[in-house]
Amino acid sequence: MAGRAAAERSALQLAVSIAAIVPVGAGLLGVLTGQDFLSGESDLSAAGDGHVRYLSGLLLAIGLGFWSAVPGIHRKGARFRILCALVIAGGLARLYGFILNPKPETETLLPMAMELLVTPTLLLWRERVAGGARLFGR
DSSP: OOOHHHHHHHHHEEEEEEEEHHHHHHHHHHHHHHHHHSSSSSSSHHHHHHHHHHHHHHHHHHHHHHHHTTGGGOOOOHHHHHHHHHOOOOOOOOHHHHSSOOOOOHHHHHHHHIIIIIHHHHHHHHHHHTSHHHHOOO
């Protein structure tokens, strides 16, 4: 039984490590390229470009935060839950924008799937690995 639990924890750690490549990569790309990251065109003001870079920095930090939770993931519940809450909140904001402007573009649907499907799944999996449904507990 202990071997099975360790194997499941290792699988979760691998899944989180791989999933965190997305925010780290997208965040880094956004920080380095600014508004060009969005469409390949420079049509935002300097303030708009700065906003894109700022939000990209937050995305990068979230991804790095997930990577920092991988070692000992079963003991880092508070960190993991707050990171997931941030991602899910962003996904809900993206969903609201999609409802207002329903254009099924890959640039909207793939991140939204990551934010509203993959992230909650990883969160629930982490809680299970940690020893039960302690979603709002320790």
